[in-house]
Amino acid sequence: MTFAEQLIILALDPKTGKFHALPRKSLEIGLAGAFLLELTFRNVIDSDANSIIILKEQYPQRPLLNSALQVVREGDKEIPFRKAIGRLALQGKLLVSKTLEHLVDEEVLDRKDKIFFIRRDSPIYPQADDRLRQDVVKQIRDLVLDPEAIPAPEEAALLALVLACRLQRKIFTEEERDEFESRFQQLAGMDLVGIAIVDAVRAARDKELLDLAAD
Template sequence: MTFAEELVLLALDPGTGKFHPLPRKSLELSLAGALLLELSFQEVIDTEPDAVVILQTKFKRSQFLDAALQTIREGEDRVPLRQALARLALQGHMLISRTLQRLVDQGVLTQRDNSFLWIKRPLLHPIADGESYDNVVDRIRALALDAEEIPDPHDVVLVALAEGCKLHSLLFTVEEYPQVRERLKAIAAMDFVGQAIVRAVQDLGERSLLELAAGRES
């Protein structure tokens, strides 16, 4: 399951099938960050602190990721990180819709009017002691609540992305969140690329995506 898919599952309220209330543009920007990180993990791009370097001009294994790649590059081999995020985030509503549809097609979600409800637990995720968490929310909660658990690189990225769109407080009870807040920050800080993208996402929140996507500072 991709970062984008699991981020969308984290953002959905399992009770209502609708998205949690989040700060303006934060889900679109974090989803853009998720796609950049997926392309980086797939070695299609290289992410530097301030730039995205294109390593492959096509990604044949996934039409969805290839479309994201073409949106980022627009014929360039090196794109400023904020510009790459802005180009993707401008397509945020479409990216969210396509990610939801991918989850429906996989049989993870079912659509009822404007709601998307889980109809099966997402792919099993084994942990060291032989147990498994087959739900991305359960995984992040277990990781945060157990100070002895060592996060894998995939979940470090998810924690960073959830931090970027202010999701963490919605995954825990009012009593739990103060206890896990610092651990979540420490986990998010383990991934250099993820943190660079999260910082860029947070910085872009109140700025003109159109101007940034075109390479003009607002």
């Protein structure tokens, strides 16, 4: 699954089918970061903590990723990281709805009005039902709770997205958070792009998205 899909799955409350209550704008900005991470790992853009460089002007293999790429680039070849996040986050609600729509089309989620549940008979992801979410949660828990575990780059990036949206509150108990918070942040910080996303979310709490996109 893509970073965006994993983030959406984690952000949905499996009991209610609605999104968990999250800090202001964090899901939209976190999802913007998820798209940037996906484009980075697919070698469509190059990223560091300060800026992104466009390597490919089109990415037709994935229409939603290609749309995100066009929003980011706006004719530029190199964009400050926070500006790229801001540009995408301005389309955050659309990114959320399009990612949900894709998961419904892929028969991963069932929709009932504005409520979304993981399907129990997905032909695309036969492990769906709640095991799909549990597998992602288990992956995160195993990395953080095992002091010997070393995350792969993609895993560190996922941890950073979780940290940006403060979703660790839905994955770890209060006692676990107290004990392992420093390790969680250390592992999430192993991915420079991921930690830049965390910083962008924190900055956005004090800024309007238009201001972030103009930085």
